[in-house]
Amino acid sequence: MANDQALRETAAPPRLSVYNIEKSFPGVNALTGVSFNVAKGEVHALLGENGAGKSTLIKIVSGVFPPDRGEVIVDGKPVNLARPDDARRAGIATIYQELLLFPELTVAENVFMGHAPRAGLGRLDWRAMREKTRHLLAALEIHDLHADRVVGSLSVGNRQRVEILRALSQDARILIMDEPTAALTEYDVTRLFDIVRKLKARGVAVIYISHRLDEIFAIADRVTVLRDGAHIATKRVADTAAAELVQLMVGRKIESLFPKITLPIGGPVLEVKDLERRPLTKRISLTVRAGEIVGLAGLVGSGRSELAQTIFGVTPAEGGEIKIRGQAVYIRSPAQARTLGIAYVPEDRGTQGLVRPMTVRENFSLAALGKVAFGGFIDRAAERKLASDGVKCFAVKTSSLEQIAGKLSGGNQQKIVLGKWLANKPKLLILDEPTRGIDVGAKAEIHRLMGELAAQGLAILMISSELPEVLGMSDRVLVMREGRIVAEFLREDATQETVGAAMMGSHESAEKVA
């Protein structure tokens, strides 16, 4: 395999190498003999679908749980990582997707939490703490972040920088970043990359996990692909291409990422006129027709999710009109929206979409309990059938219907959230970031499903921050900015440039608003 060659490539002992790591959980082999290494000053990307074993591998390297077999070697010496503290002492720091900061404390306090400089008698040396924080900020050339700011008031991008500072303050020589850009704006991504390059220059070895291939090509030196817990390949980024990586990752060829079928479009399903819900929904008018996919583009915070939740009755409208299939309605609650045939697949799968501790079966029937209950009594056979049909139809990878839903991979969780709504046979489907944080294979599958659903006459309103997805899937693209719809493009007129400009609010696009 290419693996061994890659291992031998670096002459000096690599900063970190893991060798033949195996780990199994009851019922699953999470990792089966994975080896890879990271050199000093290298950015090494880990790539794989959800459930491929990336998270398990990272947790082993950061000491969350020990491997069943195999070795972790830092600077040529085997280390025993039984607890997170062991990893910290070995110079390994991990930045998780969910940042672990104290929002009420300042930047300096967060950076030095747990290892603050002391000034005799166990007192904290506040001066030194601030001073050291300022040094770290200067070293990374971050000039717009003050050591005394309260972390809760910072943007996500800045909070992430605080985590990086925290890692550096502990002299981390190996930094693991788990999908660091998942919640970042484009600008913050650029700044993150600047910092990663500086870390490289300082000799820090970075393990970088991301689903976004373009990022890997922008920042990584080498990439290791995992699939089903096994090491598939390690490649130099310069010697590979996106298509090859996708194929390695999925284990099959993905025909097209956006299988758009042009369909006859029917009558209006959703008509919204002058919809108001302050502060982020301002005089919104839009129409979605049967069989049509309308993309809703915009920056984070432009009011797209707020609009969706107003239509869905989570935050009922304060003014304006909503018509469902020509009928004027006033939607006060999600329960009412559901009976009107509206389905909403929310942005935040973990907290809004899925009841994670409940089983796959219970999650599938959650929005369609009326369909499997008679006189309030749940018909268990009918419920099981509903769930098993859903699992089959959406190809959900689960050990059984009684599996705890939160233990499935992100893509499979998303399929359940989507599936539970389709059990209701809705007329209008609102998708809020339907493929965020899920892997290429599951993504393609969800796109294929969207196409099929539209073909069955469903009206789809899709919110997405990923421009290629919006452009690839939509019949029409609406652009929101600061709570208003500022532009509308037909499929053929929508390009990266026109839509992007409307999102940012540059001049030319403002004139295009009809």
Added chain:
Amino acid sequence: MSEIPLPQIAKRVAPWWLLRHETMLALILFVALIILGALNNRFLTLDNLLNQGRLTTEVGLIALPMTFIIITGGIDLSVGSIVGLCAILLGYSWKTFGFPLPLAIAFTLVVGATAGFFNGVGITRLRVPPLIMTIATLALYRGLAEGISQARSVRGYPEWFYFIGQSDLFGVPAQLWLLLIAIVVAGIALDRTTFGRTLYAIGNNETAARFSGLPVDRAKLIIYTLSGLMAGLSAVVLVSRVTTTRSDMGIGYELDVIATVVLGGTSIFGGVGTIWGTVVGLAMIQLLKNGLALTGVKGDATIVVIGTVLILSTLVASLLQRRRGV
């Protein structure tokens, strides 16, 4: 090799039902019964056990809706005060208003339900956290009870009224039938209906429950109202058993009730719990109290034992959870 899907059923150390909190508790209860029975020959007699059932009915009736509430991640601390208020109003409406006793009983139940409904409105409409809301009404309802009663007690009810609390029906204490029916209804409602499923969904993830179109606020309103109603019923049973009404009735009930529910394996964080567990918890607390008292353990020591059992059962529960990897 890794491409071949592995058999998905993991080997288990023990069957799932044995690892359940309720089963463990039932086993402990069984062992405790045998030990206490061996220490004292009056303990394991049918008469004594039935009598313990009579004594525990008042707490049991309230523990059922409390199980619902705690499953949603809520709490109702005002139940003891509702018992007091209802008991007072039962006597007051009969003696002072001159209501016929059946009407007075109905009135009492309505008052209980209203008191619970008021809690529910505060929690769902005004978004007051359940702990705060019911701590406030704990004081409020007790204050009302004391204000109305003016420290006078009411006695001398007609003879038929004592049937509920003091007589037997088919050899079993009358109120125990009431409790048994309530247990069956509550058990089915929680396990088999969309209402029960809604409660579990709320406790596990309220936002997702709401986003799935489940009637979250309505369900909460129902369970708090139910809690008040059952506290009212409990007051009627209590008054019938002890033949008098005083404003300090039901003081501390909330703690007995919550201890029962939590001992029965319902998670105080919500999402987990069964009526069956609550029933075992109820039996456990009452029989421990009684068994220890009969064996000559003093009252204070009994409380210490119950506290210890509660802590141990919580430990067992968290060990089991870790094992399941939740």
